[in-house]
Amino acid sequence: MVEGETGIMNISPPWFMPHYEPSKRRITWPNGAVATLFDAREPDQLRGPQFDLVVMDELAKYRYAQEVYDGMLYGLRLGDNPRWVAATTPRPTKLIKELIKDPSVHVTRGSSNDNLANLAPSFKKYVIDRVAGTRQGRQEIDAEILEDTPGALWNKTNLDEYRVKSAPTLKRIVVGVDPAASSGEDANDTGIIVVGISEDNVGYVLDDFTVNGPPHVWAKKVVMAFNLHQADRVVAEINNGGEMVEATLRTVASNLPISVVRASRGKYARAEPISALYEQGRVRHVGVLPALEDQMTQFTHDYAQYSGEGASPDRVDALVWACAELFPSLIRPIRTAHREYREAQPLGWLG
Numbered sequence: 286m287v288e289g290e291t292g293i294m295n296i297s298p299p300w301f302m303p304h305y306e307p308s309k310r311r312i313t314w315p316n317g318a319v320a321t322l323f324d325a326r327e328p329d330q331l332r333g334p335q336f337d338l339v340v341m342d343e344l345a346k347y348r349y350a351q352e353v354y355d356g357m358l359y360g361l362r363l364g365d366n367p368r369w370v371a372a373t374t375p376r377p378t379k380l381i382k383e384l385i386k387d388p389s390v391h392v393t394r395g396s397s398n399d400n401l402a403n404l405a406p407s408f409k410k411y412v413i414d415r416v417a418g419t420r421q422g423r424q425e426i427d428a429e430i431l432e433d434t435p436g437a438l439w440n441k442t443n444l445d446e447y448r449v450k451s452a453p454t455l456k457r458i459v460v461g462v463d464p465a466a467s468s469g470e471d472a473n474d475t476g477i478i479v480v481g482i483s484e485d486n487v488g489y490v491l492d493d494f495t496v497n498g499p500p501h502v503w504a505k506k507v508v509m510a511f512n513l514h515q516a517d518r519v520v521a522e523i524n525n526g527g528e529m530v531e532a533t534l535r536t537v538a539s540n541l542p543i544s545v546v547r548a549s550r551g552k553y554a555r556a557e558p559i560s561a562l563y564e565q566g567r568v569r570h571v572g573v574l575p576a577l578e579d580q581m582t583q584f585t586h587d588y589a590q591y592s593g594e595g596a597s598p599d600r601v602d603a604l605v606w607a608c609a610e611l612f613p614s615l616i617r618p619i620r621t622a623h624r625e626y627r628e629a630q631p632l633g634w635l636g
Contacts, residue, residue, distance in 0.1 A: 461607025
């Protein structure tokens, strides 16, 4: 928004160029107008300041969108007509749907096709044309708000109903990993999802570290997730990598506690019991995890049609393995191999 190609510093005319102070998160214009920058991951930053205009970029992608929106409103109290504007991909989150129905909110839609004159010619061929007519294209290119996918194992209403701002004290935290079978431009992502379980046996999905890259890249990401959340185990699928999956992880952290699992049933069948836990309110998301939730709510029996032909539900797979580890009664129906490596002493920082 500030230093990007179409950011404030690049579109301001020389005769009215503002002064940008990154360390103070502040932009000051020659006429005295001041803009302060805030991090959407830190809603508490909005406590105290006040404004007459607020600009929010990609509101539907904020993990704490409701908290940011509410905090912003408390400070929007200067001038005769304080206003806010949000530019965003129209994901069907609870907040976005409520705002669109609000008669005081003016909605403007735009399609990427309207902006072709400002885009590289290859963008139409390799992006717009590729997703034309698909759900992803209708949302990302045509700015449609799509409701839940018929037949999907999860729905937005259920996710929103049980969503929480923070997790209680957790008795276990695991990192689920669905390694990509290959690396490169066309390779799938490696799903990396962190899930914990409380003393009353409720699961909490804490974070999504999914990454696209070669083995050494995703292995470092797994260890980072493990350390950051002080997890006690990594659960990794080995269908596509065999012993190499474990070996790759151990090159980054030799004493990493790993459980390797091999799937014997289809992805949909493996995910069904986890979906049932969500319906019962026994698994909840901490904040919003947009990419994971998009994949979950489009996860039908014909999952290959998600996001284009042949796409892999990497995030969902990682979520399933993590939840199965935390809910032992579900382990047997969805996996056939389970090797554990336990250390006698608690682990400290790894890597």
